[in-house]
Amino acid sequence: MKSRGSVARSLFLTLIFFWLALFSQCTLFQGKDSFRFIFMTDIHLQPEGGAIKGFKKAIDLANELKPDFVITGGDLIMDALGQSYERADSLYNLYIEYAKLFKMDVYNCIGNHDHLGVYTSSGVDQSNPEYGKKIFMKRFGLNKTYRSFDHGRWHFILMDDVHIVPGEGYTGGVDSLQLVWLKNDLKKVGTKRPVVLALHIPLYSVRIQFVRGSLAANSSANVATNADQVWNICKDYNIKVVLQGHLHVIEEIVWKGTHFITGGAVSGAWWGGPFEGFPEGFVVVDIKGDEFDWYYKTLELKPGEEK
16 A cells, blocks of 8 residues: 555656646647748849848848748849850859858749740750759759648748740749649648748739829739639638749738738849838748738848948
């Protein structure tokens, strides 16, 4: 028969194990569903104009903020559209070299400036094995320009909404194969889990109405021409955030609970200072359970510092 002291010790140890198990579960939950990530778009890296110094400062600030990962919104380099293969090759090498300084994983979206040889001025033939989107896929070891991943309970979808017209340029839009993929990907996720979409060219934007008047229309190069098709696939799912780039402005549109956030530009006005009053910087997103907060972190470059 156990003594009272022995019973008390057993009860005490049981309580200790219970609280340790509970604490462990809470810590596990906290690590998976309370986290931070960064959306860093329109870097336009080049050796000229202080871009390297500015990108290095953005990386240092990101490392200080200790996010779980970084998503880039495209236009990593400046640029591959109308430049020679040699120039585009050197810019990709430059980006990959400096991206190694991030202390966390980086997931890259493709932007219009990341496509090789689209303009005839580049002198790049379409037979080049890295023509168009292929250079992006090869440099980052990808078999396609769109993909998804999970982080805790949250699901992240990285899309490619740059439609290339060889020899002419680009428009915003998501191709039919990717739309099918998106539909199937969301079906697997289900309607309850929170989802983040990231892409380069905005699905929706009101910038042009503020710049040119309330009745001004967006151009096919500034927004996705088939955003309605994308949204019709997404609207019945728990899409919390759509992260967008391309326009170099900071903008937030909220429609039926979904936040469409255009994330400014790391490069500002292509490393020439702020663009339309919007300074160089990036978006910081803090996840808490199934909700989020965000803010814009400026690089705080002093006049002339980007040079």
